[in-house]
Amino acid sequence: MNTFHVCATCVNFLAIKKENGMSYFCERLGYETKPNYKFNCWEPKEHVKRLIEKRKGEGDEQLS
Secondary structure (H helix, E strand, C coil), X not given: CCCCCCHHHECCEEEEEECCEEEEEECCCCEECCCXXXXXXXXXXXXXXXXXXXXXXXXXXXXX
């Protein structure tokens, strides 16, 4: 799967703007993370799920 499997595409990912820059946080794990990190607890956001399904369909068409 996945070029999509990164923290930034997960429902638990928060991006918080601070005076000194951005801070990224995982609500589920309870600590700071980075947008490109990967964890096994990943749950994609709804728009990412739709994109994954769309890409699966495009792959099926190429097999025909």
